Amino acid sequence: MKIYIKLSASYSAARGIDDFSIDLPENSTVDLLLKKLSEDYSNLNVDRKETMVVINDKIMSRNRILNDGEKATIFHLFAGG
Amino acid sequence: MNGYSGKLLFVDLTTHSFTVRKLSEDLTEKFIGGYGIAAKILYEMISRNADPLGPENVLGFVTGPLTGTSALFSGRYTVVCKSPVTGGWNDSNSGGFFGPELKKSGYDGVFFKGASVKPVYLWINDGSVEIRDADHLWGKDIIETEKQLKEELGEKKLRAAIIGSAGENLSLIASIMNDEHRAAGRGGCGAVMGSKKLKAIVVRGTGKIEVADPEHLKKINSEILDTIKNGAMSQMTSAFATYGTTLFNYSSAISGDTAVKNWGGSGLADMGEKSAKNLDTATIDAKYRVKKYACSNCPVGCGAIYEYKEGKWPVGMTGRPEYETAGVFGALILNSDPEVIIKCNHLCNIHGFDTISAGGTIAWAIECFENGILTADETDGIKLNWGNGEAVVQAVQAMSDIKTDFGRLLALGSEAAAAKIGKGSEFLQNVRGIELPMHDPRLGPGFARTYAIDPTPARHVKGGLGFMHMMTPDASKYNTEGTGQMDIVSTANAEVLNTSGLCQFGDTVGVENITGKLLNAVTGRKFEQDEKLAAGLRIFSLRYAFNLRHGLKPSDSRLPPRSVGNPPLKEGPLKDITVDHKGLIANFYNAIGWKADGMPVKETLEKLGGLEEIINDLNL
Numbered sequence: 153m154k155i156y157i158k159l160s161a162s163y164s165a166a167r168g169i170d171d172f173s174i175d176l177p178e179n180s181t182v183d184l185l186l187k188k189l190s191e192d193y194s195n196l197n198v199d200r201k202e203t204m205v206v207i208n209d210k211i212m213s214r215n216r217i218l219n220d221g222e223k224a225t226i227f228h229l230f231a232g233g
Numbered sequence: 234m235n236g237y238s239g240k241l242l243f244v245d246l247t248t249h250s251f252t253v254r255k256l257s258e259d260l261t262e263k264f265i266g267g268y269g270i271a272a273k274i275l276y277e278m279i280s281r282n283a284d285p286l287g288p289e290n291v292l293g294f295v296t297g298p299l300t301g302t303s304a305l306f307s308g309r310y311t312v313v314c315k316s317p318v319t320g321g322w323n324d325s326n327s328g329g330f331f332g333p334e335l336k337k338s339g340y341d342g343v344f345f346k347g348a349s350v351k352p353v354y355l356w357i358n359d360g361s362v363e364i365r366d367a368d369h370l371w372g373k374d375i376i377e378t379e380k381q382l383k384e385e386l387g388e389k390k391l392r393a394a395i396i397g398s399a400g401e402n403l404s405l406i407a408s409i410m411n412d413e414h415r416a417a418g419r420g421g422c423g424a425v426m427g428s429k430k431l432k433a434i435v436v437r438g439t440g441k442i443e444v445a446d447p448e449h450l451k452k453i454n455s456e457i458l459d460t461i462k463n464g465a466m467s468q469m470t471s472a473f474a475t476y477g478t479t480l481f482n483y484s485s486a487i488s489g490d491t492a493v494k495n496w497g498g499s500g501l502a503d504m505g506e507k508s509a510k511n512l513d514t515a516t517i518d519a520k521y522r523v524k525k526y527a528c529s530n531c532p533v534g535c536g537a538i539y540e541y542k543e544g545k546w547p548v549g550m551t552g553r554p555e556y557e558t559a560g561v562f563g564a565l566i567l568n569s570d571p572e573v574i575i576k577c578n579h580l581c582n583i584h585g586f587d588t589i590s591a592g593g594t595i596a597w598a599i600e601c602f603e604n605g606i607l608t609a610d611e612t613d614g615i616k617l618n619w620g621n622g623e624a625v626v627q628a629v630q631a632m633s634d635i636k637t638d639f640g641r642l643l644a645l646g647s648e649a650a651a652a653k654i655g656k657g658s659e660f661l662q663n664v665r666g667i668e669l670p671m672h673d674p675r676l677g678p679g680f681a682r683t684y685a686i687d688p689t690p691a692r693h694v695k696g697g698l699g700f701m702h703m704m705t706p707d708a709s710k711y712n713t714e715g716t717g718q719m720d721i722v723s724t725a726n727a728e729v730l731n732t733s734g735l736c737q738f739g740d741t742v743g744v745e746n747i748t749g750k751l752l753n754a755v756t757g758r759k760f761e762q763d764e765k766l767a768a769g770l771r772i773f774s775l776r777y778a779f780n781l782r783h784g785l786k787p788s789d790s791r792l793p794p795r796s797v798g799n800p801p802l803k804e805g806p807l808k809d810i811t812v813d814h815k816g817l818i819a820n821f822y823n824a825i826g827w828k829a830d831g832m833p834v835k836e837t838l839e840k841l842g843g844l845e846e847i848i849n850d851l852n853l
Contacts, residue, residue: 160484162472164515197468202704206487209501211706211806227484228469229676229704 153178153220155185159196160227167196176218183214185224202228234258235445236298236756237266241274242340242362244355246429247288247347249364256341262758263843266297267732268324269772271313271342275322276779276847278346283783285317285421286403286428288348294335294394294434295343297734301336301442304450304751305457306739308333308529311731312394312417314425318405318646318666321780322688323420327394328528328536328736329412331436334392338438345429354433356386359440367432371401374583375410382435393435397585400427402635404644405666406590410582414536414552415528418587420667420689421646445757453750457742458532466743470533473738474525477535478556479514482563486512489676489807490703491560492669494567494619495596496662496795499805508569512559517571522553533738539575546576546626554578554588557693560671561592566599566625573622577629584633590646593668595628597647600660607657613639662793664690665785674814675798675807677703678711681814682720682821685792686831688776694737696727696769698817713816717824720817722762725769729760732772770825771841774833778847787831 156173164170174192176185182205190199205212206225218224237256244251256270264270271293283289292314299307310332316323335343339360352367370378378395392411399407400423407423408416444450461470473480485491486509489500501509510516521541527534537553554562554574558581562574581588595617601607602617609616615627631640642650648666651657662669664684670693674681679698687695698720702710730740730748739747749760758764794800798811822829826837835853838844847853 160481160487160513162469162480162484195468197465200465201707204484204488204704204706206806209487209805210808211488213706213708225484225487227481227487229481229484229488229490 153180153218155218156221156223157189158223158225160225162228163196163198163226167193178220180218181214182212182216182218182224185218186226189226198226200228204229234261235443236302236752237261238301238336238339238341238440238442240340242343242357244343244345244362244364245347246345246349246353246364246431249349249353251362251364261298263768264772264775265729265732265768266341267295267734268311268313268776269728269732269768271295271311271324272322272772272775272779274344275313275315276775276782278344279315281782281784283315285315285320285425288346288429290315290425290428291344291346292422292425292429292431293342293344296332296336296341297732298756299751300734301333302444302450302755303454303530304735304755305454305530305532306736307734307751308531309734309736310335312409312422314422315783316420316422317424318421318648319690319785321665321783321785322776323422324689324776325417325419325422326694326731327409327411327415327417329392329415330529331392331394331411331415332734333529334438335436336438336442337440338436339440343434345431348428349430352430352432354382354431354435357434357436357438358388359438370432372398374398375585376413376583378433379413382433386435388437391435391437393433395433395585396423396426396431397583398633398635399423399585399644401432402644403427404586404635404646405649406587406594406644406646408585408587410585414582416582416587418589419692423585444755446754450751450754453754457739457744457747460743461532464743466741470742473535474533476514476518477537477553479517479553479559481556482559483509483513485556485560485671486564487806489805490673491564491671492662492673492796493564495565495600495660496669496793498567499802499807502805503567504564504569509564511569512563512571512574518553521575523550528736531736533742535738541572541575544572545623546572548576548579551575551579552582557671558588558592561589561596562625565592565596565671567620568622568625569620570622573625576626580629580633586632589670590668591629591632593662594632594643594647594650595625597651597657597660597662598628598643601657604660607654611639613637615639662795664792665790667691669793669796672699672703673807674699674792674796674812675802675810678812678814678817679716679720681792681797681812682817684796685790685814686787686818686821688773688780690790694727694731696724698723711810711812713813713820715820716817717820720821721770721824722766724773725766728769728772729765767841771843774838774841774844775847778833778844778851781851782847
């Protein structure tokens with residue numbers, strides 16, 4: 153299945169682009185998605201507990217099963233002034 | 234003493250005199266430096282009923298043991314006073330170069346009491362002290378004042394902390410600015426400076442701060458640099474170095490971290506993805522950024538200069554708005570025009586307003602206008618509707634000018650403004666009058682405890698579990714069971730970090746116990762977890778006791794209901810979330826060993842040591 157990825161600035165700066173897609177086996181979880189991204193792109197260190205994945209305007213847990221065609225926004229939060 | 238200049242300067246602005254006192258080793262051992270030591274001094278100097286805007290208040294500028302040394306991330310200083318907003322303890326810190334310059338000029342801190350009849354500024358030049366006339370500077374903005382000071386003192390390398398029209402006119406949301414774009418913004422410290430008719434404190438210092446183990450300090454600095462380059466957080470730090478705190482404008486709108494529509498809205502549901510994308514830092518930076526800059530001894534450099542020369546409100550060269558500023562003048566008021574944010578940030582900076590409180594006050598005014606509480610007659614015809622960027626610029630301009638009734642109303646800050654008109658208190662989003670920063674407790678529930686009961690309320694830079702909660706997608710963070718011990722450890726760590734003079738972003742690059750390691754190399758003292766916990770809680774307790782001494786009751790500290798999901802949002806990433814803030818607070822009090830009503834316990838304070846005076850003073 154195809155998952156559409158949108159990286160926020162913190163990760164897109166490392167990847168070089170904001171939007172792309174990735175193919176995953178059926179019933180893949182958010183956790184697998186992050187592991188696969190980190191494996192495929194060595195400079196994209198998203199397999200971290202602080203990484204957030206938002207689908208349909210909701211923050212997803214690591215064990216959420218993905219559906220074909222979903223758009224996953226991936227980012228890391230931080231506090232600043 | 235290694236890590237200290239060893240002297241404190243006390244200036245009496247009523248008599249235009251000053252004294253120099255030795256910094257005692259006992260003070261540094263128990264309270265480290267910065268606002269830790271200042272809390273002890275102000276506790277003794279400020280009487281219970283002192284008017285925060287009267288001569289009896291004391292305004293301090295203090296540094297930590299790391300400040301002015303070669304320790305990385307050590308560019309911070311702190312302003313302390315009794316807050317004219319809360320009536321209690323206030324500390325507010327800032328970066329840039331002023332702090333290290335002050336320390337190298339020969340003083341770990343400068344404290345002002347009394348009030349001058351005429352405007353003055355203080356000039357410290359390598360230890361020598363002079364109170365100078367500032368009549369000709371009164372009324373000038375921050376940039377003009379600094380330029381004039383450099384010309385008349387003939388010293389291009391001086392650094393200055395300055396108030397603008399906000400502080401001069403005793404605006405309760407006035408900041409103190411240094412190095413043009415850096416602000417000690419919170420708690421109304423600029424108004425206290427204005428009440429003393431103190432336009433600026435100007436410093437030049439070439440002294441050297443001795444450190445305990447220079448070779449070890451070099452080694453720790455090398456470890457920090459290596460971690461920044463090769464550590465687990467290197468990718469994040471690199472992006473942060475490029476885009477600064479605005480790196481998180483877009484992601485925070487998606488996550489719900491940035492408050493939306495005066496805390497009543499919901500992420501992209503109200504902002505819209507396109508509008509949120511307009512505020513994405515990469516887009517804005519590409520258009521406006523002309524150069525980057527770093528604070529003193531900072532290897533990251535999250536600051537940048539923008540040039541806004543064409544458009545509706547061109548300002549020329551100006552500081553890049555920080556995340557908090559982009560939040561309050563963006564999502565909080567449903568504005569998606571970056572030019573509005575740049576212009577409002579510029580106005581606040583040159584006139585000396587705290588951007589968080591200014592934006593929070595504007596958001597309050599908009600909700601009042603939308604609900605008929607403020608009419609166009611009362612807003613000088615400004616149509617303060619959600620998302621009307623032009624109206625927001627007009628309102629901030631009116632606030633900066635402080636010439637019309639509406640401008641004067643906004644300059645009061647939201648709490649005092651609502652009290653003045655006798656309406657609109659239902660739309661206030663503040664704690665003890667301090668407008669909330671842009672980190673939502675519904676995403677990071679730990680912020681609720683910090684915002685509610687830190688002695689300086691509504692602060693995102695104080696310790697607690699907010700950051701950790703915010704950065705985890707795990708819903709178990711909403712379960713308050715067992716949060717107390719972690720909360721007090723995090724709080725103590727933040728107290729030590731802040732009082733040492735370290736920048737909080739230094740603690741995010743991935744070096745374990747960075748504060749303890751640097752403090753050890755600089756002072757020679759061990760700062761492992763036990764020492765940090767005791768010192769941190771001692772400082773927290775002292776700041777807290779200051780509030781009790783000045784009549785603030787723990788039970789009076791209330792969070793705005795929206796900020797904790799009461800009622801919960803109906804859509805978006807924070808849908809259906811209500812934060813158990815009472816549980817978090819109860820756990821904190823229990824873990825620190827205090828009573829459930831927030832009163833400290835004598836035996837607990839005795840164990841920490843160094844707090845005998847407050848035990849007696851508060852009759853504990």
